[in-house]
Amino acid sequence: MLPGIGPVNAIAVLFPIVYSLGVPPATVLILFAGVYYGAQYGNSISSILLNVPGTSASAVTAIDGYALAKKGFGGKALAMSAVASFVGGTISIFFLALFAPLLAKLAINFGPAEYTVLMVFAFVALSSFSLGSLAKAIISAFLGLAIATIGIDSTTGVSRLTFGMLELYDGIDFIVVVIGFFAVSELLYILMEDQKIKTPIQSVTSLMISIKEITASIVSILRSCVSGFLVGVLPGAGGTIASFIAYATEKKLLTDKNEFGKGDLRGVAAPESANNSASVGAFIPLLILGVPGSETTAVMLGGLISFGIKPGPLLLENNPEIFWGLAASMFIGNFFLIILNLPLVGLFARILQTPRWILMPMIMMLCIVGAYTINGSEFDVILIMIFGLVGYIMRRAEFPLAPLVLGVVLGGLIETNFRRAMIYSHGSVSIFFDSAICITLWFMAVASLLVPSIMKKVKIK
Amino acid sequence: MSSRFKKTLSAILFASITAISLFTTANAKPSGVECIAPAGAGGGWDFTCRVPAAQVMGQLGLIDGTMKVTNMSGAGGGKAFSHVVAKRSDDQNLIVAASMATAARLGQNVYAGFTAADVRWVGALGADYGAIAVHRDSKFKTLGDLVEAMRNDPRRTAIVGGSSAGGWDHLKMLILADKAGIKDLKAINYISFDNGGTAMLEVISKRADAFTGDISELVDYFKKGDIRILAILAPERIGALDGVQTAKEQGFDVIGANWRGFYAPKNVSQARYNEWVDIVRKVAESSQWSDLAAKNGLAPFASFGGDFETFVGGQIDLVGKISKDLGFMK
Numbered sequence: 104m105l106p107g108i109g110p111v112n113a114i115a116v117l118f119p120i121v122y123s124l125g126v127p128p129a130t131v132l133i134l135f136a137g138v139y140y141g142a143q144y145g146n147s148i149s150s151i152l153l154n155v156p157g158t159s160a161s162a163v164t165a166i167d168g169y170a171l172a173k174k175g176f177g178g179k180a181l182a183m184s185a186v187a188s189f190v191g192g193t194i195s196i197f198f199l200a201l202f203a204p205l206l207a208k209l210a211i212n213f214g215p216a217e218y219t220v221l222m223v224f225a226f227v228a229l230s231s232f233s234l235g236s237l238a239k240a241i242i243s244a245f246l247g248l249a250i251a252t253i254g255i256d257s258t259t260g261v262s263r264l265t266f267g268m269l270e271l272y273d274g275i276d277f278i279v280v281v282i283g284f285f286a287v288s289e290l291l292y293i294l295m296e297d298q299k300i301k302t303p304i305q306s307v308t309s310l311m312i313s314i315k316e317i318t319a320s321i322v323s324i325l326r327s328c329v330s331g332f333l334v335g336v337l338p339g340a341g342g343t344i345a346s347f348i349a350y351a352t353e354k355k356l357l358t359d360k361n362e363f364g365k366g367d368l369r370g371v372a373a374p375e376s377a378n379n380s381a382s383v384g385a386f387i388p389l390l391i392l393g394v395p396g397s398e399t400t401a402v403m404l405g406g407l408i409s410f411g412i413k414p415g416p417l418l419l420e421n422n423p424e425i426f427w428g429l430a431a432s433m434f435i436g437n438f439f440l441i442i443l444n445l446p447l448v449g450l451f452a453r454i455l456q457t458p459r460w461i462l463m464p465m466i467m468m469l470c471i472v473g474a475y476t477i478n479g480s481e482f483d484v485i486l487i488m489i490f491g492l493v494g495y496i497m498r499r500a501e502f503p504l505a506p507l508v509l510g511v512v513l514g515g516l517i518e519t520n521f522r523r524a525m526i527y528s529h530g531s532v533s534i535f536f537d538s539a540i541c542i543t544l545w546f547m548a549v550a551s552l553l554v555p556s557i558m559k560k561v562k563i564k
Numbered sequence: 565m566s567s568r569f570k571k572t573l574s575a576i577l578f579a580s581i582t583a584i585s586l587f588t589t590a591n592a593k594p595s596g597v598e599c600i601a602p603a604g605a606g607g608g609w610d611f612t613c614r615v616p617a618a619q620v621m622g623q624l625g626l627i628d629g630t631m632k633v634t635n636m637s638g639a640g641g642g643k644a645f646s647h648v649v650a651k652r653s654d655d656q657n658l659i660v661a662a663s664m665a666t667a668a669r670l671g672q673n674v675y676a677g678f679t680a681a682d683v684r685w686v687g688a689l690g691a692d693y694g695a696i697a698v699h700r701d702s703k704f705k706t707l708g709d710l711v712e713a714m715r716n717d718p719r720r721t722a723i724v725g726g727s728s729a730g731g732w733d734h735l736k737m738l739i740l741a742d743k744a745g746i747k748d749l750k751a752i753n754y755i756s757f758d759n760g761g762t763a764m765l766e767v768i769s770k771r772a773d774a775f776t777g778d779i780s781e782l783v784d785y786f787k788k789g790d791i792r793i794l795a796i797l798a799p800e801r802i803g804a805l806d807g808v809q810t811a812k813e814q815g816f817d818v819i820g821a822n823w824r825g826f827y828a829p830k831n832v833s834q835a836r837y838n839e840w841v842d843i844v845r846k847v848a849e850s851s852q853w854s855d856l857a858a859k860n861g862l863a864p865f866a867s868f869g870g871d872f873e874t875f876v877g878g879q880i881d882l883v884g885k886i887s888k889d890l891g892f893m894k
Contacts, residue, residue, distance in 0.1 A: 257729065
């Protein structure tokens with residue numbers, strides 16, 4: 104559950120060990136899938152309890168999860184995250200088994216134009232993150248977009264905003280941004296406020312979630328599972344976008360007694376379900392097309408190739424045992440995770456009862472270790488400090504931070520895909536309305552803007 | 565901490581330090597060696613450190629102990645390069661994974677003013693040759709067809725690849741176009757994707773006209789019959805690609821080898837440099853490596869010591885010339 108030491112590092116560390124042990128490849132892949140899952144869940148723990156998301160995909164979970172933890176419902180949030188992950192993960196495994204070859208076609212048909220429109224749809228989600236002033240949300244988003252442009256521009260090979268610093272050539276890692284703006288700034292905030300309020304983090308009141316709370320969230324979980332899976336199948340999008348979209352969709356659809364942003368269990372359930380389901384979906388492009396859909400699957404791809412197994416168009420014909428073994432193992436992995444996690448929720452939640460003078464430095468240490476391990480670079484540690492300070496100032500001035508994070512995630516994707524599409528179409532925007540996928544996505548974007556107000560009106564009548 | 569514990573700890577430390585120093589003096593083989601992979605886990609440089617270096621050198625007993633692999637990603641290898649030049653130039657027990665991408669970036673002068681002369685080039689032990697492919701139903705039947713389309717209507721011929729603009733996949737196409745006598749290289753319509761696999765999907769879906777990449781990226785799609793390989797940029801045909809001609813056979817004398825190899829710090833002693841060259845040569849000639857290389861889509865490619873330094877210099881000059889023509893260089 105160390106931030107930064109997410110599934111990518113875990114798999115990279117495990118790989119040489121299993122290689123030298125001579126474990127059969129199917130087993131290795133199954134092991135990796137288990138690690139992938141376990142680490143993903145571990146990261147939810149740190150994002151809910153400490154506001155330190157270890158992977159980009161769990162950044163959204165931190166919004167409501169941490170709000171719940173501050174209210175003393177950290178245990179409930181953790182339990183909900185475990186349940187939602189389990190349901191999302193399990194159902195998506197059936198999708199994987201049933202529709203893999205079919206969905207691989209979707210990934211092929213998703214070109215730059217489609218990605219651009221998908222990002223527009225995700226950007227519409229921005230409106231749902233602004234609790235206060237819209238202008239402030241937009242400024243925050245623009246800052247995120249600016250951060251996203253740092254580094255070498257892949258379309259032209261020109262370096263942007265790097266100021267000749269080698270460290271900036273690859274751009275700034277998303278986790279660095281999130282740890283800085285979420286966790287470090289939160290620590291500063293708590294430290295500064297401390298003189299006034301004595302206990303912002305309350306003791307754990309209630310640990311388990313009730314059946315009623317699960318049934319209240321089940322619709323959100325199921326919806327997020329489907330959307331998350333579909334987004335996960337697209338190699339260019341992945342778990343982060345999936346969790347953002349799920350969160351925003353639920354926030355818009357659930358107009359009744361919606362506490363999103365202030366600590367709503369469904370605000371934890373939706374992104375967690377989507378995130379897990381997307382990580383299952385990401386195996387489709389990896390195994391069937393040989394295209395890694397996420398960092399972790401990229402490491403797995405490298406690992407499998409060393410074993411002489413090449414994921415790609417021939418995998419289902421040549422090594423069906425890999426595909427089915429994986430599906431079965433993910434199912435078992437999911438099952439074990441929930442068995443292991445639910446009883447431990449109370450223990451995890453007790454982390455928050457640690458005295459503040461121990462807890463705060465420990466979180467800071469986690470942040471530093473997490474930032475350092477991404478690239479093994481001290482420069483990233485300096486960055487989280489700077490971002491933390493900027494984040495603190497923004498909090499004090501009541502700028503929402505979620506739009507900034509969304510800007511960083513979407514900025515690079517929307518830009519490169521838009522430019523790729525424009526090169527294909529020789530500058531004509533009609534490419535964005537050419538395919539059925541594009542039109543569907545436009546429709547969804549417009550709908551997500553209009554649905555909440557329509558639903559409100561219907562309710563009033 | 566109890567004083568007894570402290571004593572034990574210092575005794576252990578002392579013993580291990582003595583052991584290590586004795587070990588180094590008593591043995592001629594490189595020991596306590598390290599290989600820096602200038603990128604994260606899972607990529608080509610990481611593979612070069614972990615498989616031919618750590619694994620095969622260890623199996624063949626060419627080094628003492630195990631090789632430590634350090635991932636140092638950043639600036640497309642630039643971070644590791646500057647680290648080695650600035651902080652490790654006297655290190656006798658260090659090698660760094662390199663590839664054609666390293667030479668390309670040196671040629672484009674993107675490593676903050678460092679040059680090829682700031683390190684010692686040890687050798688290369690395999691290469692992934694370039695390939696140009698199109699959709700199986702494409703109107704382009706030969707490399708000549710594609711080159712003519714690029715000459716006559718470059719903007720309508722979308723070429724995709726997994727490197728960024730100015731990167732190796734792009735450069736291969738430009739070197740080919742340059743050889744074919746196309747004057748306006750800037751007009752060539754290259755679209756960059758995140759990796760070779762994603763770029764390949766653009767050809768499979770018929771959004772793009774042609775794919776430029778490495779052979780290992782397209783073998784499976786070729787076997788499945790989804791694509792047609794117009795040419796490989798290799799010196800001779802390759803067994804796994806039945807009936808695929810080289811570019812040279814079709815009148816374009818271009819070889820695009822994404823070689824994998826190593827460099828060492830600049831101030832490595834001549835004796836140790838010779839040892840490294842010898843070690844890499846032994847790995848390249850071993851059956852263990854040729855087996856692993858084939859599994860990973862690498863063709864034999866051997867170049868060592870002085871020859872290799874000359875070869876890398878030539879590649880850097882070629883990339884520099886083309887990049888200057890295109891304005892990729894500042």
